[in-house]
Amino acid sequence: MLTFIGLGLYDERSITxxxxxxxASANRAAAEFYTSxxxxxxxxxxxxxxxxxxxVRDRAGVEQEPDDLLGAAEDEHVAFLTAGDxxxxxxxxxxxxxxxxxxxxxxxxxxxxxxxxxSGLTGLQNYRxxxxxxxxxxxAHGAGGVPxxxxxxxxxxxxxxxxxxxxxxxxxxxxxxxxxxxAAEMLADGWTDALGVxxxxxxxxxxxxxxxxxxxxxxxxxxxxLHLLVIPGDLHHVESDALATLGGAPEDVLxxxxx
Amino acid sequence: MLTFIGLGLYDERSITxxxxxxxASANRAAAEFYTSxxxxxxxxxxxxxxxxxxxVRDRAGVEQEPDDLLGAAEDEHVAFLTAGDxxxxxxxxxxxxxxxxxxxxxxxxxxxxxxxxxSGLTGLQNYRxxxxxxxxxxxAHGAGGVPxxxxxxxxxxxxxxxxxxxxxxxxxxxxxxxxxxxAAEMLADGWTDALGVxxxxxxxxxxxxxxxxxxxxxxxxxxxxLHLLVIPGDLHHVESDALATLGGAPEDVLxxxxx
Numbered sequence: 474m475l476t477f478i479g480l481g482l483y484d485e486r487s488i489t490x491x492x493x494x495x496x497a498s499a500n501r502a503a504a505e506f507y508t509s510x511x512x513x514x515x516x517x518x519x520x521x522x523x524x525x526x527x528x529v530r531d532r533a534g535v536e537q538e539p540d541d542l543l544g545a546a547e548d549e550h551v552a553f554l555t556a557g558d559x560x561x562x563x564x565x566x567x568x569x570x571x572x573x574x575x576x577x578x579x580x581x582x583x584x585x586x587x588x589x590x591x592s593g594l595t596g597l598q599n600y601r602x603x604x605x606x607x608x609x610x611x612x613a614h615g616a617g618g619v620p621x622x623x624x625x626x627x628x629x630x631x632x633x634x635x636x637x638x639x640x641x642x643x644x645x646x647x648x649x650x651x652x653x654x655x656a657a658e659m660l661a662d663g664w665t666d667a668l669g670v671x672x673x674x675x676x677x678x679x680x681x682x683x684x685x686x687x688x689x690x691x692x693x694x695x696x697x698x699l700h701l702l703v704i705p706g707d708l709h710h711v712e713s714d715a716l717a718t719l720g721g722a723p724e725d726v727l728x729x730x731x732x
Numbered sequence: 733m734l735t736f737i738g739l740g741l742y743d744e745r746s747i748t749x750x751x752x753x754x755x756a757s758a759n760r761a762a763a764e765f766y767t768s769x770x771x772x773x774x775x776x777x778x779x780x781x782x783x784x785x786x787x788v789r790d791r792a793g794v795e796q797e798p799d800d801l802l803g804a805a806e807d808e809h810v811a812f813l814t815a816g817d818x819x820x821x822x823x824x825x826x827x828x829x830x831x832x833x834x835x836x837x838x839x840x841x842x843x844x845x846x847x848x849x850x851s852g853l854t855g856l857q858n859y860r861x862x863x864x865x866x867x868x869x870x871x872a873h874g875a876g877g878v879p880x881x882x883x884x885x886x887x888x889x890x891x892x893x894x895x896x897x898x899x900x901x902x903x904x905x906x907x908x909x910x911x912x913x914x915a916a917e918m919l920a921d922g923w924t925d926a927l928g929v930x931x932x933x934x935x936x937x938x939x940x941x942x943x944x945x946x947x948x949x950x951x952x953x954x955x956x957x958l959h960l961l962v963i964p965g966d967l968h969h970v971e972s973d974a975l976a977t978l979g980g981a982p983e984d985v986l987x988x989x990x991x
Contacts, residue, residue, distance in 0.1 A: 482842070488748065489745065489748050490744075490752055493749055494745065558851075560852040560853075560855065561858060566855040567970055570855075570973055573977055583741070583844040583848050583935060585817075585844055585848070586845070586848045586858070588848070589842050589844070590842050592817075592819065593738075593817055593818060593840050594840060596829075599817075600864045600865070600899070602863065603862055603863050604859065604861065605858070605859045606859070711825050
C-alpha cells in the first residue's frame with residue numbers, strides 16, 4: 474500500500490491527525506522536498522517527531538527510479554510525504570498512477586495548501602479567486618521580467634473581477650525563495666498603483682499580511698519565507714474591511730477595487 | 733484570545749495536529765455547522781474526542797449575538813470551529829474583524845478544503861482551476877435550472893481551458909445535500925456530452941471519483957454525501973491518464989478535452 478500524505482504548510486505539526494496516524498502505521502516513509510519544503514521543521518525534526526526514518530529523494534529518485542519504492546509498497550505500507558498538499562505536482566500523480574498499474578492500493582491524505590491559507594489569512598473569499606499563477610525568477614524562464622502568460626492570466630482575472638494568487642518561485646534545493654517585495658516590484662512594472670497583498674509564513678504561528686499598492690509593497694520587507702502575493706480583483710465590503718484591518722491597506726487604495 | 737480552527741473535511745481526525753493542540757489549550761469552544769458540517773462525526777463524537785464541550789451556534793448566534801463569545805475571548809482562550817477550512821464564509825471573517833476591533837488577539841488555524849481535495853483526488857492540477865461556482869437547489873434561487881451566473885463562470889473557464897469546481901448546495905440544518913448525479917443532470921441541459929467528474933466523500937477513507945459525460949453521470953449514484961462536481965477544461969496528458977485510471981473515464985470522452 475502506498476499512502477500519499479500532505480504535510481501541510483509549516484512544521485511537523487501542520488499534518489492532519491489522520492495523516493499522523495497513517496504515518497505511524499507505515500513500515501517506511503519516503504519524501505520529496507524539491508518541489509516545496511517545510512520551512513518550520515528540518516528533516517531530522519520531522520523524522521524525530523514521527524519516530525521513523527524518512528528517505529528523502531531527489532527528482533531522479535522519484536521520477537526515474539521509483540521502482541524500489543513501488544516494490545516495497547507491494548508488500549508493505551509505504552508513506553510518501555510532500556510539503557503542503559500531496560498531488561500538487563504532476564510527479565505525485567504520475568507516481569500514484571504507476572502504483573495503481575502495478576496493482577498497489579493507494580490512498581491520499583490531504584494537507585493544507587497555500588491557496589487555502591492565502592484566502593483564510595487575507596479575508597478574500599475563496600470562490601472569488603480565478604486561475605492562480607507562478608511568478609518565476611527572471612533567470613529561470615530565460616527572458617527578463619514577467620512572463621506574458623502570467624500577465625495574461627492576471628489581466629483575464631481582473632477583467633472578471635477575480636483575485637489572483639501569485640505563487641512565488643522556489644528553488645528548494647538551493648534554498649532560494651522569491652520574496653513578496655521582489656514579486657511586487659516585478660509586477661509593479663505593469664500595474665504600479667494596483668492593490669497587492671503580501672502574505673508571509675502562511676500556516677506558521679506568526680504569519681504576516683500586508684496590503685498596499687504594489688509599488689509600496691516593493692519597498693517593504695516581509696521577513697522569513699515562504700511568501701505569496703495576491704492581486705485582488707473587485708472587493709466586496711467585508712473583503713475590503715479585512716484588507717484594511719488585517720493588512721493595513723490605505724482607504725484610498727482600497728476604494729478603487731470596491732464594488 | 734480567539735482561535736479560528738478549520739476541522740477539515742470528514743471526521744474528528746481531519747483536523748491538523750496544530751489545531752488539535754490549540755483546541756486542547758482552549759478554555760471553551762464554539763462552532764457553527766450551518767454553512768457546512770462534518771459528515772463523518774457527530775457533534776458528540778467531536779466533543780468526546782477533544783474532551784470538551786462544544787457550544788454549537790445557529791446563524792443568529794454567530795451573526796447577531798456573538799457578544800458573549802467575544803466577551804469570553806477578552807479574558808480566556810476561545811476556539812471557534814468550522815467544518816472544512818475556517819474563513820470560508822464571510823461570517824467567519826466578520827467575527828474575526830469584530831474581535832480585533834475589541835482588541836482581542838486572534839489566530840487562524842487552517843483546515844483542508846474541498847478545493848484541495850477535488851484537485852488531489854482527481855489528479856487535475858490545482859493551478860489549472862478557474863473561478864469556482866456553487867450550484868444552488870433550484871427552489872433556493874427562485875428560478876428553475878442553473879443560474880446564469882453559474883453558466884457564465886463555467887463558460888468563461890472553458891474558454892480559457894480551465895477546470896471548474898462546482899460546489900453543490902448544502903442545507904446543513906435540514907441535512908439536505910445536492911448529489912453529483914442531480915448536479916450533472918442540471919448541467920447536462922447545457923453541456924450534454926461534456927466531461928464531468930463526480931467526487932463523493934472527499935477527505936474520507938473511501939472517496940469515490942467518477943469521470944464521464946455529464947449525461948451519463950446523471951444516471952449514476954455516488955452514495956453518501958458530501959459530493960462535488962468538476963467540469964474539466966483542457967487536459968494535459970497526466971490529467972487525462974488520471975481521469976481514466978482514477979475515475980474510469982472512457983477514452984472517447986477524454987479525447988475531446990486533450991490538448
